[in-house]
Amino acid sequence: MPADSPRPQYDCSKCPGYCCSYPRIEVSDADLKRLARHFSIEVDAAEKRFTRVWRSKEGFERVLRHQKDSVYKTICRFFDTDARRCTIYKARPGVCREYPDRAKCGYYEFLKFERRHQDDPDFVPSA
Ligand code: SF4
Numbered sequence: 029m030p031a032d033s034p035r036p037q038y039d040c041s042k043c044p045g046y047c048c049s050y051p052r053i054e055v056s057d058a059d060l061k062r063l064a065r066h067f068s069i070e071v072d073a074a075e076k077r078f079t080r081v082w083r084s085k086e087g088f089e090r091v092l093r094h095q096k097d098s099v100y101k102t103i104c105r106f107f108d109t110d111a112r113r114c115t116i117y118k119a120r121p122g123v124c125r126e127y128p129d130r131a132k133c134g135y136y137e138f139l140k141f142e143r144r145h146q147d148d149p150d151f152v153p154s155a
């Protein structure tokens with residue numbers, strides 16, 4: 029984090045990983061090469077194994093594949109659904125590195141509010 033970046037006001041270790049449940053996590057060419065290097069496989073193999081095509085009005089995009097999840101229905105295939113954390117932290121795509129790109133995470137604010145409201149520090153709103 030750059031020296032002048034505002035101090036994060038969220039704690040991912042207390043969150044079940046909501047941002048990793050987004051269905052559209054883009055994988056750039058550079059991200060794909062990093063993933064292939066991380067797993068010591070060819071780029072084509074990494075693309076087939078880890079990504080799928082996302083179709084929208086704007087066209088086609090390469091995104092991370094998902095797996096089933098008990099909290100959010102589906103979540104990134106690289107997410108450890110028991111430990112609730114990323115298993116490829118150093119090799120994760122650029123969008124994961126940038127998010128939330130500000131001092132506050134909107135979902136974490138919502139989570140804190142709900143936990144206070146429910147008087148339960150572990151409460152997770154249903155997906
Ligand atoms: S949703 Fe926010 S608090 Fe939760 S893991 Fe993502 S960045 Fe961290």
Ligand code: SF4
Binds near residue numbers: 048049105115116120
């Ligand atoms: S690569 Fe890691 S940080 Fe990015 S969505 Fe998947 S589990 Fe989350």
